Amino acid sequence: MVPHLITALTGPINELEQRMLESMPAIERWFRLEWMEHTPPFYTSVDVRNAGFKLAPVDTNLFPGGFNNLTPEMLPLAVQAAMAAIEKICPEAKNLLLIPERHTRNPFYLMNVAQLVRIFTVAGLNVRLGSLDEAITEPTTVNLPDGDTLTLEPLVRTQRRLGLKHFDPCTILLNNDLSAGIPEVLQNLHEQYLLPPLHAGWAVRRKSQHFDAYEEVAKKFSKLLGMDPWLINPMYNVCDEVNFQEGTGTECLETQVDALLGKIRRKYKEYGINEKPFVIVKADNGTYGMGIMTVRDAKEVADLNRRTRNKMSVVKDGQQVNRVIIQEGVPTYEQVNGAVAEPVVYMIDRYVVGGFYRVHAERGVDENLNAPGASFVPLAFAEPAQLPKIGAKPGASAPNRFYMYGVVGRLAMLAASYEMEATDPHAEVYD
Known part of the structure; x- marks a missing residue:
């Protein structure tokens, strides 16, 4: 099944694709050398946005929950990558304990858990599920939509x-x-491997730290290819001590939004882009598309209505928002069946194992698509998508497009590796 995809691979993106394809041996060698120095996260998913003039990651998840959206054709890749990851960490591993989210009523999330069980079972492990939910006091069977x-x-x-x-x-x-x-x-386990580590969780992790690391990675990679890092990097600012409920801290937010919009305008002028820039304001921690808004003018921040303030003040599990990241808005000009779409790249260890398009018929090109009403179309092409076609015209080949997504996804994964090293509470510190 090939999704009917309308794409914006024109202009600078075509040049970027051409450069990536021509530089493929150098890119793969560069990644190999990086992975000799850094440990990849155990598994990662990256939301990528293709604006036609830039291709950039906008979110990196270290506890990905959409493995059920990968195509069956991609599963052998996932199993091989899982084997490689386990061999590296604990070659003699026999038993794997998988701890899912507490909310066990979401059937789509549970299908993701079932897919992970399948992947690691085929990779040669006894897999069982342990719940953090105190209500689970004895083995409890949960029915899945597919009858499993x-x-x-x-x-x-x-x-x-x-x-x-x-x-x-x-x-x-x-x-x-x-x-x-x-x-x-989960604390003070000394004789077992806990993956990902505790400091990868949103109780500790911050998006701004990730994009700080990504900026470093993007600069290194862009130097290799001789290009402007902005083409693959969303600019950002941070605001501390914002309280949406009480309406405090909005001056900082207004100032930072205005400053970032000004920087984006200058870049648009440099590249001859005739579009109105926007920024995405989102909680600096947390996921599930909560605590996110699109801002096109700094004045909008001062005029937030009660509903928007309520929406922005709390994220998953009722956590209060008091620190936000203001991120350059990267529009997505990809469409599937007439609806706005963005690719999401899935990786285990350092390998791309598949992905899907997140599609939302009721959202615009400048809005967050990770919201109720989103659907998922697997990245399933008529031919193997993981092998790019060298020599094909830029933008003409689905596998080439997927290779680009995979490169940007791996750059974000490498940034997560830098980030985890920098925030590791047990890392040795040298003067």
């Missing part, structure tokens, strides 16, 4: 280890982003 079932079990904690009754895992895989904080049961 999952069994959630209560966690059993000893002094140094975490497992289930009669199940002692070498590795614990979190598919819970820890928005509500770090549960005590």
Whole structure:
């Protein structure tokens, strides 16, 4: 099945694609050398936006929850990547404990959990599910929309280890982003691998730290290709101590929005882009498309209505928003079946294992698509999408487009690796 895709691969993006394809051996060697120095996150998903004049990541998730949206054709890649990741961490691993999100009523999320169980089972592990939900006090069967079932079990904690009754895992895989904080049961584990690490969760992690690391990666990569880093990097500012509920801190927000819009205008002028720039204001931590708004003029910040202030003041698990990232808005000019779309790239270890288009018929090119009403169209092309066609015209080949998405996705994953090293509470510090 090939999605009917309308794309904006014209102008500078075509030049960027051409440059990436011509530089493929240098790009792959560069990634290899980077991975010799840095450890990739265990798994990652990256939201990418294609504006036609730039291609940039806008969000990087270290607890991806959409593996059910990958095509069956991509599963062998995911299994191979899972094998590579496990071999690197714990070659003798036999048992894997998977800890999902607490909200077990979302059938689509549960299908994602089932897909992860499938991937790691085929990769050669005994996989069982342990729940952080205190209401789960005995093995509980959950029915899935496709007729399959999952069994959630209560966690059993000893002094140094975490497992289930009669199940002692070498590795614990979190598919819970820890928005509500770090549960005590996950702390001070000394004899097991906990992946991703606790400081990857939203209780600790900040988007601004990630995009700070991404800026460094984008500069290095752009130097390799001899191009302007802006073509792959969304600019951003940060505002501390904002309280949307009380309407305080909006002066800082207004100033930062105005400054960033000015920087974007100058870039648009440099590249001859005749569009009105916008920024995305979002909580500096958290996910699920909560606490996000599009701003086209700094004056809008001062005139927020009560509904918008309420929407911006709280994110997942009721966490209060007091720090926001103001990110350059990257419009998406890709469409699937007439609806606005953005690609999401999925990776395990350092390998791209697939992806999908997030599609939203009721949202505009300058809005967040991760919202109720979104649908997902797998990145399923008529031919293998992971192998680019060298020599094809820029923009003419789906695999070439997917290769570009994969490069940008891997750049964001590398930035997450930098970010995790910089924020690791157990890292050795040298003077």
